[in-house]
Amino acid sequence: MPELPEVEVTRRSIGAALHGAEVRGARLGKPLRWPLGVAPESLTGLRVGELARRGKYLWMPLSNAAAQGGLLWHLGMSGSLAMQPSGVAPGRHDHFDLITTRGTLRLTDPRRFGAVVWSGSLADAPASTLLAHLGFEPFDPELTAARFHAGLRRRRTGIKSLLLGGELIVGAGNIYACEALFHAGIHPARRSDRIGAGAAERLLGALRETLARAMDLGGSTLQDFRDAHGASGAYQAEARVYGRAGQACRTCGQAIRRIVQGQRSTFYCPRCQRH
């Protein structure tokens, strides 16, 4: 569920609430995608540093005079993080609590594709391994249209699947990959290496505008996404194609189509998006 906008909205809302807090304890629920990698009680006494984001991962530095490291978080398909009012017992889908002097941060994740992993630093395993193959951050100024185009030319897979892969550019998931391709007027099945310089530049711009707009609106709430304080997102109401199969395109009136690419649904307008 959470793509870059939702993860970034989460980062901002939690970062402000927890920065400088001291960990008092931690509680594990059912297993997540990967083991925590450290005894939960060993986190006690560490202070929370500034929360950072890389792709759809969050990095929470934790340190004191005696120890240094951090937690790498991922929300998977159905995860969310929220500050608990206090004393609320964990439910069946609450699988990790970080109890601090400024409140309890709780990871809720019904499908358990998410994870919380201890790592000595971002440069060491396991964090470094998990982040190793990630592509450009979408707002990295080093990512020029020319570099983006060069990356597209190296691959032959459909452009939508390439965007989802995250090896060239991170952040777009199924919603925003579909939306950005619509705004750029590019068919999702178009081979990556057949996209010209002009279309590449339009696509990079559309990705940035789509992600920025979604962040402004607090992300997309399809089923259950909420920020750390329970606020839902509003971008889903602006979606042009995602989840709109059979409905009329808001630009041309043609029926939006759904196809499957890489076992994921893709939505597009057959008239506005050229193959």
Added chain:
DNA sequence: AGTTAAACCTGGTTGC
């Protein structure tokens, strides 16, 4: 080496 399928897990919706 590059591309695609299978796997992880739970719950909601759809259709017979």
Added chain:
DNA sequence: TGCAACCAGGTTTAAC
């Protein structure tokens, strides 16, 4: 109403 089939925001691992 019951039950099977299919769908869902992601990513790694295995297999062509």
